[in-house]
Amino acid sequence: MTQIDSAALIQAHPIVGELIALKETSWFNPQFTTLAEGLPYVGLGQQDIAAAHARLQRFAPYLAQAFEDTAASGGIIESPLEPIPAMQRVLEQRLGQPINGALWLKKDSHLPISGSIKARGGIYEVLVHAEKLALDAGLLQEGDDYAKLLTPALRDFFGQYRIAVGSTGNLGMSIGIMGARLGFHVTVHMSADARAWKKARLRAHGVTVVEYQEDYGVAVEQGRKAAQGDPRCLFIDDENSRTLFLGYAVAGERLKAQLQAQGTRVDRDHPLFVYLPCGVGGGPGGVAFGLKMALGDHVHCFFAEPTHSPCMTLGISTGLHDAIAVQDIGIDNVTAADGLAVGRASGFVGRAMQRLIDGCYTLSDESMYDMLGWLSAAENIQLEPSALAGMAGPQRVCASAYYQRLHGLSAGQMQNATHLVWATGGGMVPPEEMAGYLSKGRVRG
Secondary structure, eight states: OOOOOHHHHHHHOTHHHHHHTTOOOEEEOTTOOOHHHHGGGTOOOHHHHHHHHHHHHHHHHHHHHHOGGGTTTTTOOOOOEEEOHHHHHHHHHHHOOOOOSEEEEEEGGGOTTTSBTHHHHHHHHHHHHHHHHHHHTTSOOTTSOGGGGGSHHHHHHHTTOEEEEEESSHHHHHHHHHHHHHTOEEEEEEOTTSOHHHHHHHHHTTOEEEEOSSOHHHHHHHHHHHHTTOTTEEEEOTTTOHHHHHHHHTHHHHHHHHHHHTTOOOBTTBOEEEEEEOSSSHHHHHHHHHHHHHHGGGEEEEEEEETTOOHHHHHHHHTOGGGOOGGGGTOOOOOSOGGGOOSSOOHHHHHHHTTTOOEEEEEOHHHHHHHHHHHHHHHOOOOOGGGGGGGGHHHHHHHOHHHHHHTTOOHHHHHTOEEEEEEOBOTTOOHHHHHHHHTTOOOOO
């Protein structure tokens, strides 16, 4: 491991000093550029997203029958978009900063099958693998009704193969539930911070769960090692998978359609700000890419991280990406936001998105618990702690004259803004677990 000179790093990048001090801080990206200039760094394009969309359409008849909670949508895995004006008022009162424009919530927390944003990427990668195996074996044709995947013959076929993944919880849930339903033997390597109820739910679906006392990085490393040398085992790599990334990116066109249906404009005079909780980076990176492709340069994306796990802020702001971990600068990577408890960011996502995101910010576990309670009381919406990371973003943007100058945003444009908090998980949290979360908020004001 390369020795990190923290003093030199702080001198070159003052934000690092704030991260080490565990401050709630914001970093606005000086390297941001247009979609046209930033797109070559991603290495993917509109045709890749279109192919992912088409594949999900092919699988829709299967999903509609395999999972009851997708029947109403015809097998399309999508989440609602809701205004949260009461929460907007609470945030303004509690934090003392007006939010210019309107506040909305994208409820990936309530996606079918696994109840988190990972239902986008994780399920998609399993479907890509299943389709390729079945097509190559001559058991499926692209023109077929994919509901035939429910037959015992196809389940027996997939039963010859294995899938492995390392996870803090939600990715393992989506891959485990989907893989097991198709007939694969799935092993999820879970880090120490993974919730007990998520492990129990996976085991109830017939998934093998291997537990570690170390963090996410160790779980991934061990999962990858266990899968090596087994030609029938697919290791799904959240750190580097372009397939996962594309599964998330499909959200862009879908959100565009939802905004249009709500009568919400996104253009120069009506900017859209999107706040995405960030762990290793695949989910928020893929969604941000899809949003940029669908809505262009008038959508502004931010990654939100715990003060104890600011791996993407550290990697992008220093340009070191996956060559540095939060532990290298003395941060412990211990947070109640289990889905965000990642010490080293995806180098692929960091390099792909370093010119297409507007910035990153950090917030404490205490702030996440506070906002969890406020949202429950104001809107009767319950999320897991990590899903509240996005909720701190609107005030950071509205309070920063520097950021607004950097992007040439006028007072009139800000007044017409839409602020969208991407809720990443919580829809399947057991009631007793949610009661514990709600009990941890502090009384303020």
